[in-house]
Amino acid sequence: MHIAEGFLPPIWCLFWFLVAIPFVVWGARNVAKIFRERPEQKLVLAVSGAFIFVLSSLHIPSVTGSSSHPTGTGLSVILYGPATTSLLSAIVLIFQALLLAHGGLTTLGANIFSMGIAGPTAGFLTFRILRFLKARLAIQVFSTAVVADLVTYVITALQLAVVYPSASGGIMGSFTTFLGIFLITQIPLAIVEGILFIIFFDYLKRSRPKLVVQILGDKM
Amino acid sequence: MRASIRYALGVAFIIAMIAFVLVINANASSQGSDDIISNMIRNTYPGFKSWFAPIYQLPPEIETLFLIVAVVLGTFVIMYFIGHTPSESIARKQEEKKKENGEG
Structure with a gap:
């Protein structure tokens, strides 16, 4: 989902930066609050960031012969919500743009919006709805991770389609083409990501039950 | 299971x-x-x-090196957490045992 350097016109780069910055600032305030009021959670926050760091850097081959990367935002979304996830994603994306040639500085705002804001927000809403419906924890975690991952790619396809509409089908034509390419690679990877987070969250719940209850506010 | x-x-x-x-x-x-x-x-x-070219382009070998360093660091944090957690619970059990022995 990393839109490459210079692929979005300057006006769109500015637009996505303006949309992303408030969320990142909100996330920074959340992280500062966690450090100040709940320092025992620093390590869990670091682990949430590490998952984004590792999973979004790894290009994994998919069944279609092409490769892509998971986003790794599921754990952070469940534990800390979309705002904090936007800050963690922004840190990872800056590192990747500067040192790994993934994405770019001009497209950073757009990439933060898709991976750090839109995907996590959709994942968070899914999580809250499934909690309200009292779905099994494994289903909550799996669905959150999968939705956060896939929505990230839906938004990236939309960001590119708006700028590069097709001659025949317009924005919708480009959107379906880009989305088709992304999703056919991404769906199997999102399922793998969901399974990984089920395992880790189950481990977290067993090894640190008090911490999970403290973060989520009630008993799981 | x-x-x-x-x-x-x-x-x-x-x-x-x-x-x-x-x-x-x-x-x-x-x-x-x-x-x-x-x-x-x-x-x-x-x-x-x-319209905008990257300010600099690292050699592919260096990019790969940074990728490996990033993945290793991230994995280290996750593994540290997993490894550290049982030791916390063991320490807590030992503490409880000490208290029991002290009271007994």
């Missing part, structure tokens, strides 16, 4: 899925979906020219 067996089965399933994909796509190019779309835009819009 014990949690450790469940975790092992889950991890084995993930590894098996990735291995299966690698085997069935042994001769595929494994091009990234980002690159496929970037190339499609370049081909669909013949006049397309990126």
Whole structure:
């Protein structure tokens, strides 16, 4: 989902930066609050960031012969919500743009919006709805991770389609083409990501039950 | 089923899925979906020219090195957490045992 350097016109780069910055600032305030009021959670926050760091850097081959990367935002979304996830994603994306040639500085705002804001927000809403419906924890975690991952790619396809509409089908034509390419690679990877987070969250719940209850506010 | 067996089965399933994909796509190019779309835009819009070039371009070897360092650091944090957690619970149990012995 990393839109490459210079692929979005300057006006769109500015637009996505303006949309992303408030969320990142909100996330920074959340992280500062966690450090100040709940320092025992620093390590869990670091682990949430590490998952984004590792999973979004790894290009994994998919069944279609092409490769892509998971986003790794599921754990952070469940534990800390979309705002904090936007800050963690922004840190990872800056590192990747500067040192790994993934994405770019001009497209950073757009990439933060898709991976750090839109995907996590959709994942968070899914999580809250499934909690309200009292779905099994494994289903909550799996669905959150999968939705956060896939929505990230839906938004990236939309960001590119708006700028590069097709001659025949317009924005919708480009959107379906880009989305088709992304999703056919991404769906199997999102399922793998969901399974990984089920395992880790189950481990977290067993090894640190008090911490999970403290973060989520009630008993799981 | 014990949690450790469940975790092992889950991890084995993930590894098996990735291995299966690698085997069935042994001769595929494994091009990234980002690159496929970037190339499609370049081909669909013949006049397309990126308006901003990266300020610097690291050699591929150095990029790979940074990628490995990033993945190793991230994995270290996750593994530290997993390794550190049982030691916390062991320490807590030892503390409880000490208290019991002290009171007894």
